[in-house]
Amino acid sequence: MCSTVQTDVMALRACGFIIFRRLTQAPPDSIEYLLLQTSYGEHHWTPPKGHVDPGEDDLTTALRETREEAGLGEEHLCIVKNFLKELHYQVHGKDKTVLYWLAELRDPAMSVTLSEEHQDYRWARLDEACTLARYQDLQETLRDAQHYLEASEKQ
Numbered sequence: 159m160c161s162t163v164q165t166d167v168m169a170l171r172a173c174g175f176i177i178f179r180r181l182t183q184a185p186p187d188s189i190e191y192l193l194l195q196t197s198y199g200e201h202h203w204t205p206p207k208g209h210v211d212p213g214e215d216d217l218t219t220a221l222r223e224t225r226e227e228a229g230l231g232e233e234h235l236c237i238v239k240n241f242l243k244e245l246h247y248q249v250h251g252k253d254k255t256v257l258y259w260l261a262e263l264r265d266p267a268m269s270v271t272l273s274e275e276h277q278d279y280r281w282a283r284l285d286e287a288c289t290l291a292r293y294q295d296l297q298e299t300l301r302d303a304q305h306y307l308e309a310s311e312k313q
């Protein structure tokens with residue numbers, strides 16, 4: 159009973175990946191981000207992500223959810239070091255934390271396989287991605303990712 163009460167007051171926590179691909183080597187505006195549209199609720203668009211299972215570490219959750227929701231595993235991804243964003247918002251009056259790592263799809267032609275949780279997906283350049291991801295914090299996260307990638311390319 160105690161554990162049920164504790165679970166109820168604990169903040170929601172989810173983890174995922176901002177996945178991008180480059181269709182050509184350059185320029186940086188050729189970067190496209192993967193967004194998935196839920197098949198439930200308001201049919202909102204987010205990168206692959208999901209709730210952390212009890213005892214699971216955050217990165218394991220992000221990888222598991224990305225495989226479950228997009229059919230993309232660690233072997234298909236190149237994780238970008240030093241990029242990790244934390245979002246905080248409320249869902250039905252409850253605090254929720256979402257962590258996003260950043261990863262490049264190794265083979266840009268690799269196809270995405272959706273689960274029943276999503277009805278559509280889109281590879282979108284930054285502007286379109288921000289339009290689909292209509293939450294300001296997610297838009298800022300996508301812009302931060304783009305800046306990070308552009309800055310890395312200049313080095």
Ligand SMILES: Nc1nc2c(ncn2[C@@H]2O[C@H](COP(=O)(O)OP(=O)(O)OP(=O)(O)OP(=O)(O)OC[C@H]3O[C@@H](n4cnc5c(=O)[nH]c(N)nc54)[C@H](O)[C@@H]3O)[C@@H](O)[C@H]2O)c(=O)[nH]1
Pocket residue numbers: 172196198199200202204207208209245246247248249254275293294295296
């Ligand atoms: N039938 C039905 N079933 C649902 C529903 N809801 C869930 N299920 C079930 O739960 C399972 C999902 O399990 P996971 O995959 O593990 O979890 P997540 O990936 O975490 O997915 P969620 O959808 O739970 O959570 P969010 O994406 O966070 O959306 C929640 C609300 O937050 C807002 N919101 C979203 N993103 C942002 C943002 O970046 N910034 C801001 N500021 N706000 C944002 C937006 O208002 C949105 O409505 C599904 O299989 C369903 O069975 C629902 O409405 N109807």
